[in-house]
Amino acid sequence: MKKFIVVSLLVAGCAGSPNAQLSEAGESRLQLAIEYMKRDQLERARTHLDKAYSDAPRAESVIIALGQWYLRKENVKSALLLYQQALSWQPKSGALYNNYAIALCLSGDTQQALAMFDQAERFQQTVAANRAQCLSHR
Template sequence: MMILNKKIFFVGFLFLVACASVHQNQESAECNMRLGLAYLTQGEIEHAYRKLQLAVTQAPSDPESLSAMAYYYEYLGENEKARRWYRRAISQAPGGKTYNNYAVFLCKQKEYQHAMRAFDEAFKDPNYLTYKTYRNAGLCAYSFHDLATAQPLLQKALKYYPNDEEIRKLLF
């Protein structure tokens, strides 16, 4: 009986250590991702890459880190690499935030139909119906002169955040 209790204790201890390690890796990945993006905004490309790569290594299925790496490549103008990273992020977490990020990228690539389909996927996530999604989708539609689509999206964005001056100027 004593040996069985020791085995159970040992297995439980290993489980706790493994869980703590996973949690620590996730926190480290988030920290490195944020540092990488901060470096990127400062134009520190090499530092940004190292931190973002470390974040992806620490949490290879984290959609935030994967999307950050996609944004890094988008920033550099390496759009095919960015596309692959965005798709990888979607494959790990096909939720509203991930689709919204990808849709914005597609809109910048002048892929309007694909962008709007990605926004539609973002709208399906009830946990991510945010001002940003409506705003981004509306501005994308507006940039392609699709006013019939843009107007209701921008009006929904205003319901979430009525002080958005850019949207108010477009609508009124």
Template sequence: MKNWILLAGLLLSGCATSPAQQLSEAGQTRLTLGVEYMKRGQLQRAREQLNKAYQDAPRSEAVIIALGQWYLRKEKVNSALLLYQQALSWQPISGAMYYNYAIALCLAGNTEQALQLFAQAEQLQQQVAVSRAQCLSRR
């Protein structure tokens, strides 16, 4: 399971769209601390910091993904699935959210649905690349 979490973290930055809600400086610090604690295996401390970041910005894509990864580290796959489902209802074009949801589905044994969501995440990432190229061509 560790490999999935690490892979999710590595691809998070390359697949993200703009967050639905911005974190305050304090919220960003809490998120960063939470992620660092997770990397160190200090899951209780991570949860405390992630909860505070969530209170700051409950619709922040980065916070939702970090909380989902925390759930997966604690082997609470159903909680991660519910969190991602809820987030996709208000952030339906997030490649990062689809990607992380697909990982949770895969871990839950829903391979076919996971593969569909991996494809959706990939399609959204390609749309970002096309938009970026169009923007650059206007210079």
């Protein structure tokens, strides 16, 4: 699971325009949270995620990082709910579909995950590696 999460965090770091509403302080908090997650310091990461989320609760990169935090804490249900809600706001986000698909895969719902990878590919071209990773975990 850790490899999946690192790949999707890297994708989150590449997200562009949906972060326009994230302030400079919020962006700094988000980057600190991601660094703490990379070092398995999840409680420190959560503190910074909460502050970034307070700054911009609909910022794509904040949602993705928070979803990854849930997955690292093995709370797949919360990650799934978060991604579902975010997709209702941003239905054309390939990064959100990609991360939602990863969470579905980790929940054991491979068929739905593959459908969401298809959705992600409509908006983003970098999901093939995650699709292959999901299929290798069957």
